[in-house]
Amino acid sequence: MEKHEFEQFLYDHIPITEKMGFTIVEFTKDKVKVAAKLEPNINHKRTAFGGSINSLMTVCGWAMVFINIKEVDPEAHIVIRKSNIEYLAPIDCDFIAECELLDEEDRNKFFEMYKKHKKGRLTLKVTCHKETKLLAEYEGQYVAFK
Template sequence: MEKHEFEQFLYDHIPITEKMGFTIVEFTKNKVKVAAKLEPNINHKHTAFGGSINSLMTVCGWAMVFINIKEVDPEAHIVIRKSNIEYLAPIDCDFIAECELLEEKDRNKFFEMYRKHKKGRLSLKVTCSNVSKLLAEYEGQYVAFK
């Protein structure tokens, strides 16, 4: 699935992502980047709403699981099991979430667990930044299941 197809998939299946102005910048099995505009996510302090930041980072990790598990099982379901976020600075401009899965051993362990138990867990780190500054850090554990 190409990034524009995945973006439309998100809009169709998680409609709030379109309202929040999320766009897919990069969508590969090693790296996912999802961008957001400040305007639809602004709070009363004229900065990004914490829930929007969390949503962007959750979706970014979810997208990483999606692109990887769909090669093993196109019908797999994906949910977030737990997450933790640290807000490092107020966000007063457009922002982007990025998730990398570079370790083949992590991917292979996830696939092995999925094949063996029909369920696999994958822990991911996601960063949120603007052009020059790290704004938030997120860790999420996702579960894919039949």
């Protein structure tokens, strides 16, 4: 699935993502980047609303699981099991969440668990930067199941 197809999939299946202005910047099995406009996600301080930042980072991790598990099982379901976020600095501009899955051992363990138990867990880190400044860090545990 190409990034524009996945973006439309998000809009169709998680409609709030379109209203929040989420767009897919990069969508590969190793790296996912999802962008958001500040304006629809603004708070009373004219910075990004914490819930919007959390949503963007959750969707970014979910997209990483999606692109990886769909090659193993196109019918797999994905849910977030638990997450933790740390807001490190106010976000006063459009923002991007980024997730990388570069460790083949983690990916293979996830696939093996899924194939063996029809359920697999994957813990992912997602970051939000402005140039070189880290704005937010997120860790989420996702579960894919039949």
